[in-house]
Amino acid sequence: xxxxxxxxxxxxxxxxxxxxSTTKLLDxxxxxxxxxxxELVVFPPYVYLPLVQSKLAGTNIRYGSQxxxxxxxxxYTGEIAATMLKDFACHYAxxxxxxxxxxxxxxxxxxxxxxxxxxxxxxxxxxCVGETLAEREKQQTEQVIQQQLAGLLALDHAILNQLxxxxxxxxxxxxxxxxxxxxxxxxxxxxxxxxxxxxxNIAKSMRILYGGSLKPDNASDLLVMxxxxxxxxxxxxxKAQSFLEIAKSWPN
Ligand code: PGA
Numbered sequence: 495x496x497x498x499x500x501x502x503x504x505x506x507x508x509x510x511x512x513x514x515s516t517t518k519l520l521d522x523x524x525x526x527x528x529x530x531x532x533e534l535v536v537f538p539p540y541v542y543l544p545l546v547q548s549k550l551a552g553t554n555i556r557y558g559s560q561x562x563x564x565x566x567x568x569x570y571t572g573e574i575a576a577t578m579l580k581d582f583a584c585h586y587a588x589x590x591x592x593x594x595x596x597x598x599x600x601x602x603x604x605x606x607x608x609x610x611x612x613x614x615x616x617x618x619x620x621x622c623v624g625e626t627l628a629e630r631e632k633q634q635t636e637q638v639i640q641q642q643l644a645g646l647l648a649l650d651h652a653i654l655n656q657l658x659x660x661x662x663x664x665x666x667x668x669x670x671x672x673x674x675x676x677x678x679x680x681x682x683x684x685x686x687x688x689x690x691x692x693x694x695n696i697a698k699s700m701r702i703l704y705g706g707s708l709k710p711d712n713a714s715d716l717l718v719m720x721x722x723x724x725x726x727x728x729x730x731x732x733k734a735q736s737f738l739e740i741a742k743s744w745p746n
Contacts, residue, residue: 505731558586576615666706
């Protein structure tokens with residue numbers, strides 16, 4: 495089976511693990527000599543990026559940061575600049591994860607600034623969008639997604655051509671309650687249609703990942719959907735076995 499878009503299986507480790515467990519996880523991922531169709535990506539906590547860089551050297555596994563500053567440099571205590579992430583050979587920068595939006599009051603405008611900062615330094619932005627349970631119950635899913643996409647679609651084509659979108663319904667993150675394949679497909683198709691209204695070619699090539707309680711036992715049903723181009727995985731990415739099992743659920 496050929497794929498128009500190379501799928502991505504990405505692990506978002508969030509603020510989990512320590513030096514010992516992260517070393518073990520990386521050793522196990524590396525030892526698997528994964529050769530599947532999907533591009534494998536990990537998002538470790540910042541401080542483990544040098545470790546990730548050395549452990550994954552010589553593999554085709556990519557990695558990125560869980561966030562990035564909107565600023566280039568200067569007096570921004572606690573922030574990490576995109577150029578610093580590039581120094582450690584990050585490929586992606588995860589931007590606008592719902593936990594950043596929720597606990598750090600990140601706005602759509604900030605997400606756009608971060609996309610610019612990432613792109614400027616040569617990082618590929620992977621932007622998360624998704625509705626809360628209350629918004630879904632009020633039938634506002636499409637409206638919310640449309641709003642989150644509006645600024646992104648106004649980005650330069652140079653950025654849009656690379657941009658990866660992760661649809662992560664907030665109610666499915668870390669709850670064990672994933673979206674059904676049909677629910678996810680409906681929103682993914684909606685996202686792609688919004689992008690197509692802007693530019694059809696970009697819509698055809700854009701990777702749109704699903705995230706939210708993705709596990710080995712629901713992965714193949716979700717990943718087989720036509721507009722789902724991979725997954726962003728939290729909990730199940732903390733164990734090499736379940737992470738790789740999800741990656742291997744792609745039809746070869
Ligand atoms: P989860 O997290 O797989 O633990 O639900 C997904 C995410 O937040 O990216």
